Amino acid sequence: MFQKILIANRGEIALRILRACRELGIATVAVYSDADRAALHVLEADEAYRLGPAPATESYLRGDLILDIARQSGAQAIHPGYGFLSENAVFVEACEQTPIKFIGPPAKAMRALGSKTRARQAADRAAMPRVPGSTKGLASIDEAYAVAEQIGYPVMLKAAAGGGGKGMRAVAKREELKSAFEAAQSEAERAFGSNEVYLEKLIERPRHIEIQLLADEHGHCVYLGERECSVQRRHQKVIEEAPSAVVGPDLRRRMGEAAVRLAQAAGYTNAGTVEFLLDDAQNFYFLEVNTRLQVEHPVTELVTGLDLVHLQIRVAQGEPLPFTQEDVQLRGHAIECRVYAEDPDNGFFPSPGLITRLLQPAGPGIREDSGIYEGWVVPMDYDPMLSKLIAYAPTRELAIARLVRAIDEYVIGGIRSNLGLFRRILNDTGFRSANIDTSYLDRLLSADQPATRAEEETANQESLEDIAALAAAVFERHRSNGRPAAFDRPPSSAWKTAARREGLRG
Ligand code: MV4
Numbered sequence: 001m002f003q004k005i006l007i008a009n010r011g012e013i014a015l016r017i018l019r020a021c022r023e024l025g026i027a028t029v030a031v032y033s034d035a036d037r038a039a040l041h042v043l044e045a046d047e048a049y050r051l052g053p054a055p056a057t058e059s060y061l062r063g064d065l066i067l068d069i070a071r072q073s074g075a076q077a078i079h080p081g082y083g084f085l086s087e088n089a090v091f092v093e094a095c096e097q098t099p100i101k102f103i104g105p106p107a108k109a110m111r112a113l114g115s116k117t118r119a120r121q122a123a124d125r126a127a128m129p130r131v132p133g134s135t136k137g138l139a140s141i142d143e144a145y146a147v148a149e150q151i152g153y154p155v156m157l158k159a160a161a162g163g164g165g166k167g168m169r170a171v172a173k174r175e176e177l178k179s180a181f182e183a184a185q186s187e188a189e190r191a192f193g194s195n196e197v198y199l200e201k202l203i204e205r206p207r208h209i210e211i212q213l214l215a216d217e218h219g220h221c222v223y224l225g226e227r228e229c230s231v232q233r234r235h236q237k238v239i240e241e242a243p244s245a246v247v248g249p250d251l252r253r254r255m256g257e258a259a260v261r262l263a264q265a266a267g268y269t270n271a272g273t274v275e276f277l278l279d280d281a282q283n284f285y286f287l288e289v290n291t292r293l294q295v296e297h298p299v300t301e302l303v304t305g306l307d308l309v310h311l312q313i314r315v316a317q318g319e320p321l322p323f324t325q326e327d328v329q330l331r332g333h334a335i336e337c338r339v340y341a342e343d344p345d346n347g348f349f350p351s352p353g354l355i356t357r358l359l360q361p362a363g364p365g366i367r368e369d370s371g372i373y374e375g376w377v378v379p380m381d382y383d384p385m386l387s388k389l390i391a392y393a394p395t396r397e398l399a400i401a402r403l404v405r406a407i408d409e410y411v412i413g414g415i416r417s418n419l420g421l422f423r424r425i426l427n428d429t430g431f432r433s434a435n436i437d438t439s440y441l442d443r444l445l446s447a448d449q450p451a452t453r454a455e456e457e458t459a460n461q462e463s464l465e466d467i468a469a470l471a472a473a474v475f476e477r478h479r480s481n482g483r484p485a486a487f488d489r490p491p492s493s494a495w496k497t498a499a500r501r502e503g504l505r506g
Contacts, residue, residue, distance in 0.1 A: 001317055002026050002076045002077045002101075002313065002316075002317055003026060003027060003074075003076065004026065004027040004028070004029060004046075004073065004074055004075045004076060005017075005021050005026050005027075005028060005029070005075055005076070005077045005078070005079055005103070005313070006028075006029040006031065006066065006069060006070045006073065006075040006077070006078045006079070007021075007028060007029065007030055007031070007041065007045070007078075007079050007081065008031060008060065008066050008078050008079065008080045008081065008084065008085055009041075009060065009079070009080060009081030009082070009083070009084055009086075010032065010033075010036055010039060010041055010060060010371070010382065011039070011041065011371035011382070011383075011385065012369045012370050012371040012385070012387055012388060013081040013082055013293075013295075013369075013371075014030065014039075014041035014081060014371065015040060015041050015044065015369070015370070015371050016081075016309060016369055017079045017081060017309055018030075018041060018044055018045060019309075020307065020309035020310050020313065021313070023307075023310065024310060024313060026313070027046045027047075028044075028045045028046050028047070029045060029046070029047045029048070029049065029069065029070070029073045029075050030042050030044075030045030030047070030048040030049070031048070031049050031050075031051050031059075031060070031065075031066060031069060032048055032049075032050060032051060032059075033050075033051055033052060033053060033054050033055075033056075033058070033059030033060060033381070034050070034052070034053050034054050034059075035054035035379035035381045035382075036379065037050075038376065038377075039371065039376070040371050040372070040373055040376070041371060047073055049069045049072075049073070051065055051066070051069075052065070054379065054381040055381060056084065056381070056382065060084045060085070061084055061085060063085055063088065063090070063091040063094055064094075066078065066085070067094060067095065067098065067100065070100050071098070071100070075100065076099070076100065076101060077100060077101040077102070077103050077313075077316060077317075078095060078100060078101070078102055078103065079103040079309075079312070079313070080102070080103070080104060080292070081292075081293065082292050082293055082294060082295055083383070086104065086291075086292040086293075087110065087114065087290070087291050087292055089107045089110045089111045089114060092104065092105075092106070092107035092110055093107040101316050101317075102316075103270065103312055103313060103316040104270050104271075104291065104292060104293075104312075104316075105268050105269050105270050105272060105291050106267065106269065108267060109266045109267045109268045109269070109291070110291045112266045112267075113262075113266055113268070113272075113288075113289040113291055114161075114289075114291065115160050115161060115196075116158060116159075116160050116161075116162065116163075116198070116288055117134070117135055117136055117137055117160040117196065117198050118160075119286075119288060119289055120133075120135045120198075120286070121135045121136075122262060122265055122266055123262055123286045125265050126258065126261040126262040126264075126265045127258075127261065128258040128259075128261060128262050128286045129258065129283070129284060129285055129286060130285055130286040131200040131201055131203060131277065131285040131286070131287070132151045132200070132201045133147065133151055133155070133156075133198065133199045133200035133201055134147050134198040134199050134200075135198070136198065137160055137196035137197065137198055138181070138197055138198055138199060141177070141178055141181055141182075144157075144177055144181050144199060145174070145177060147199045148171070148174070148177055148199055149174075151199070151200075151201045152201065153171065153172060153173050153174065153202075154170060154171060154172045154173075154201075154202040154204075155170075155171050155177075155199050155200065155201060155202055156168060156169065156170050156171070156199070156200045156201070156202045157169040157170075157171060157180055157181060157184040157197050157198075157199060158184075158197060158198055158199075158200060159184065159187070159188035159191070159192060159194070159196065159197055160188075160194065160196035160197065160198055161188065161191075161192035161193075161194045161196065162188065162191070162192060163288060164235045165234070165235030166187075166191055166192075166235075167184060167187045167188040167191055167192065167197070168184075169183065169184045170202055171202075181197065184197045185197055203277045203279055203285060204279075205279075205280065205437040205438070205439060206230075206277035206278060206279055206285075206437060206438055207228065207230045207244070207246065207277070207278040207436065207437050207438065208228075208229045208230045208232070208275065208276075208277065208278075208287075208438050209226050209227070209228055209229070209230075209244055209247060209255070209275075209276050209277075209278045209284070210226060210227050210229060210273045210274060210275045210276065210290075210294075211223050211224075211225070211226050211255050211256055211259040211273065211274045211276070212224040212225065212226075212227065212271070212273055212294075212297070212300045212308075213259055213260065213263050213268070213271065213272045213273065213274060214270070214271050214272075214308070214311055214312075214315070214321065215263055215264075215268050215269045215270065215272070215315070215321075216269065216315040216319065216320050216321045217269050217315060217318055218320045218321075219264075220320060220321045220324075221260045221263050221264055221268070222260070222321060222323070222324070222325045222328055223255075223256030223257070223259055223260055223325070223328075224300050224304050224306065224308075224328055225242060225243055225252060225256070225300060225303060225304065225328070225330050226242065226243060226244050226247050226252060226255060226256075227240050227241065227242045227244070227296055227299055227300060228240065228241050228242070228243070228244035228245065228246075228247075228434075228436070229296065230436045230437050230438050230440060231425065231431070231436055231440055231441050232438060232441060233348070233441045233442065233445070236338075237295070237296065237338060238337070238338055238418075238421070238425070238441060239335060239336065239337055239338070239422070239425060239431075240296035240299055240335070240336045241299055241333065241334060241335040241336070241396070241399075242299040242300050242302070242303045242330075242333070242334050243303060243330055243333070244434075245396060245434030246278070246282070246434065247278075251282060251284070254284070255274075255276060255284055258274075258284075258286070259274035262274060262286070262289070268291075269315065270312055270315055270316060271292070271293050271297075271308055271311070271312050272289060272290065272291050272292070273289065273290040273292075273294050274286065274289050275287040275288050275289070275290065293308060293309065293312060295338065295385075295388065296336055296388075298334070298336060298367060298369060298388060298390045299334035299335065299336050299390060300334075302332070302334035302367070302390065302392040303330045303331060303332055303333065303334050303392075304328060304329070304330060304331075305329075305331065306328075332392055332393060332394050332395075332399075333392070333393060333394070333395055333396040333398075333399045334390060334391065334392045334399060335390070335391050335396075335399045335400065335403055336388050336389070336390040337388070337389045337390075337403060337407070337422045338385055338388055339385070339386045339387045339388065339389055339410075339412075339417055339418065339419060339422075340384050340385055340386060340417065340418045341353075341378050341384040341385075341386050341415045341416065341417055342384055342416065342417070342418055343416035343418075344418050344420060344421040345420075346416075348418070350380065350384045351384070351415045351416035351417070352377070352378040352379060352380040352384055352415065353377060353378060353414060353415045354375070354376075354377050354378075354414045354415070355372055355373070355374055355375065355376050355377070355378065355412060355413065355414050355415060356374070356375075356413040356414030357374060357411055357412070357413025357414065358372065358373060358374040358411065358412060358413070359409065359410065359411035360409075360410065361389065361405075361406035361407070361409035361410045362406075362409075363402075363405075363406070363409075364402065365391050365392045365393045365398075365399070365402045366389070366390070366391055366392075366402060366406045367389075367390040367391075367392065368387055368388070368389050368390070368406075369387060369388045369390070370386065370387030370388070371386075371387070372386050372387060372412075378415060386412065386417065389403065389406055389407070389410065389422075391403040391406060396434070397432075400426050400432065403422070403426055404423065404426050404427070407419050407422055407423055407426075424444070425441070425444065428444060430444070
């Protein structure tokens with residue numbers, strides 16, 4: 001049994017893992033960069049060790065230092081969270097050379113599923129429906145022409161080492177294939193150090209549905225239902241929910257059983273997610289596997305009543321899954337909003353800085369997984385996710401109502417956030433009727449473009465008001481002897497810059 005776990009992450013997920021450890025009576029070791037000395041995960045952990053300067057390559061990505069700290073502190077296991085080292089097979093192999101357990105799949109399974117062409121081959125062996133196209137890298141443009149001809153245009157070029165939409169190109173017709181192929185190859189080489197690209201048939205207006213898996217080290221694997229993740233912008237998920245409004249018991253079972261077959265064929269253990277595209281005729285196609293705990297895992301926890309982090313730790317200790325597939329029952333509906341320090345009115349520009357006010361929502365059916373506190377400076381060095389606001393209710397309708405209510409309670413002062421965007425999505429008739437696909441949010445956001453002349457004039461007027469407010473803020477700052485003024489919504493980017501400087505000095 002683990003007595004001590006090192007948490008190789010930061011922010012809300014480090015706190016999420018810390019809480020699970022506390023509940024299981026396991027001591028915690030935090031690691032941090034210079035930008036995170038005052039972060040909540042450092043304050044809350046039993047022990048904390050400095051990794052290095054703010055850049056992730058010099059801190060949270062330093063697998064060598066993290067393993068040294070695990071040894072030094074006497075931790076028996078490392079939980080990687082998501083991002084950073086969580087899907088790094090080289091790091092997992094390094095852990096496998098030591099007595100320290102990586103809480104996640106074995107390196108071998110991670111490698112087998114990490115390459116998308118290899119994962120497509122594994123999907124075929126597991127009789128899992130996948131998008132038509134190649135299962136090996138394209139050796140030449142002539143091979144690309146031949147495959148595209150066979151599956152029919154439009155097609156999609158993808159990088160085998162890619163993920164999250166990077167190195168991806170849609171090709172409408174034969175004349176566009178050559179230049180897209182060459183561009184995709186060089187983009188893949190630059191981004192991933194491998195120029196392997198392959199072809200798929202383009203699925204139009206798909207939904208993005210994923211199946212949560214959990215496997216122990218004794219050959220048992222279960223699926224924990226699906227998550228609907230179609231509401232996204234530039235491959236960043238914005239809202240996730242469970243269950244999907246369009247997945248019934250039969251489709252769920254077929255997707256779930258296919259995902260389990262794939263995991264078992266790859267020797268997968270611990271938590272993992274199989275991503276699918278779902279077309280408007282309810283055909284599902286395997287897309288890729290995420291070999292980590294995901295950001296959106298809470299919606300699955302709420303509808304299954306399970307604690308995924310407890311279960312990850314237990315199966316990593318060698319315990320068998322404490323339940324079977326038949327025991328897994330879905331109940332109610334959960335929806336998650338990813339709250340970001342970014343400004344939807346200004347091209348989603350990141351807005352890190354000092355949090356001057358914080359009122360966090362609570363009450364019936366509300367869960368907030370957060371890593372922030374009043375007085376903390378959100379660093380500009382990492383992904384600016386502030387928290388995840390999750391509602392749970394017996395019905396989708398009531399979950400939406402609870403989220404809207406919670407957003408109204410939520411006050412984050414000093415920095416911009418995307419809370420207003422959620423108010424808009426949750427009140428949209430398309431979202432309310434679950435009429436969503438992967439282009440849904442782009443359509444919603446383009447509805448207010450381009451700005452009309454009248455709107456531009458209003459905007460000009462508002463920027464004059466901003467300048468007046470800024471002058472008042474500067475005056476207030478002087479009057480209050482250098483302490484920040486009590487503004488919840490700083491009116492301008494100049495003020496943001498000032499707040500950022502303030503944070504850097506602190
Ligand atoms: C596709 C697709 C349509 N057809 N593949 C984007 C991220 C990467 N993991 C796979 N992606 C897509 N692959 C075929 N053959 C559309 C997407 C896609 C998408 C997928 C999931 C979630 C959001 C998306 C947004 C745009 C495109």
